[in-house]
Amino acid sequence: MSDVEVFLDDTPGEVRGVIARDGHFHHLLIQREDEITAHRLGARSVGRIVDVQPGLKGAFVDLGVGPPFGFLPTRKGDGVAVGRNMEVEVVAEPRERKGPTLRLIGAAEGAPGLRSPGPTVAETLARLAPGVEPVTGPAAIQASWNAEEAALSSGELFHDTGLDIAVERTRALIAVDLDLAPRPGMAATGPARDRTNRQGLHQAARMIRLKRWGGLTAIDLIGVGHDGEAVLRTARQAFGADPDIVYGPVNRFGVLQLALPWRETPLEELLNDAAGRRRPEHRAQDLVRSLRHSLLSDTTTARIILRCAPEEAALAGPLVARLGPRAHLVGDSAIASGAFAWEEG
Template identity: 55%
Template structure:
């Protein structure tokens, strides 16, 4: 376990998108993103008055209009019931993903039109809750940390040379697959080496799944043939002990460990899916970093394709009079450049 001295917290508040990052022991553990245009009704923890638009017995739930975007889904227990048209107050327990609306839980009766009652915690509030005693770093160090966390969160394979580990953490429609490979060190006990590799591989897999904001069924192919299922099961429980509501299954006869994790936030790869908006935001972030580190230049101009310039226009204006964006047909999409004016 790492102490407070090993904890780093970063806040990148670039116009258009706020990012929060937490690192423990030099490894990123949390990567939070809020975009300005995201409906606040869909954010984790938000409370809204909603109207039940459809009850679906086959799904044991109902769809609820919360006043923005796709309807939220309300799971219903065996003894729960709602009626179509009923007004209820709900709270978001899982943000939208895979084109689906948020998942909510019922708080009680509601009145009036669907609307937001209380926003979910901001990124600053979430950082304070997760790391109450750590200072929050901003400016260029925060921008750099957010870009490093983004790169790791979007990667599917991860190498840890010091531990001889090659780790793949990949998501499909049905599940998250974790594959731990290990290169044993010459002259060391193979069994002890496998145990250490599995413990570290599981620890890193848990960290990366949290960083990516993933949930659902997780299948883990660990090092070895799985004959010691009890030891592997204990290692999995230890690695994922900080995940609330995690459900652990048995190790299969093929040596595969299984667990289920709750979904809470929109996966990072969906928030940052390749689009004009994402490319424009990346250019605004680069421009802001240049402005913060190059205070001597009177004016800096971002040149990009016209659609990116349009998307970035208001965000660049928020950076102040030293910043500008210009449409340039000679620049390839996603390859915007920053120059002195």
């Protein structure tokens, strides 16, 4: 049985959940207090149809929170018409400036608005790792930092087998490159190659899941001339039994293609702006989490003071106040945005 660890970090402003298996991070869940709850995966709302697009086989739905509107794929007989109210559920969160994708539940009455916010982080952790009690406190905060770092990395080297994996996303697809790092006495052929490819498929699935990516995926296996059926069996074990995953054959170049459904907002898009810079609200949240980590780790110091850029102090201040009287945040124009310094209390 695999070694499963679960972490739950409930810091003012943001809740994070982490699942690790056999020492590798598989899930990083994030829910913020200032996010649009109606756009959260699993949220149910009454929405009003504002536009029907037969060419797209769908309709745009006002969920009562303004644009971007949700997109509802439709079928003949759904009874969708402009002005009609429908109960819908979010099946894919917003990404790339697009609104959420919705599933039709049925006709509804009442003004557009949220009816059910969807599962909490704690509930999702319990579903993904049943029976495992979450670790909280400083260890959970550290795990969330480590999981984020792992999720934002583009590759990893596994010294036990020599697997060298790189995972990158473009506008068109997710590209996965599996390679076998040079090792004395090991060639990229036969059983060693096949074993490393199996490991690579499982690690690719884990890394893509951690990054919260979907879409067309091309996995460049080590070598050519593979047993296609064996590769597909391993891929299905690695990526799961989701009926929305479409598996293609291994081509003559040794590339496996598959299409993965989008479910969550990609992590880098959640944390960063279009230019790749960390969003101001997340920089402020970083300060709050760092302060809370210090408070939980050091229970004897009377005052724990953190100095940061004034604009980030303004954003983080209301959240820091919820940490209690020992936590203090000071704006300092001499400190660059995104940086901070500790001051002895």
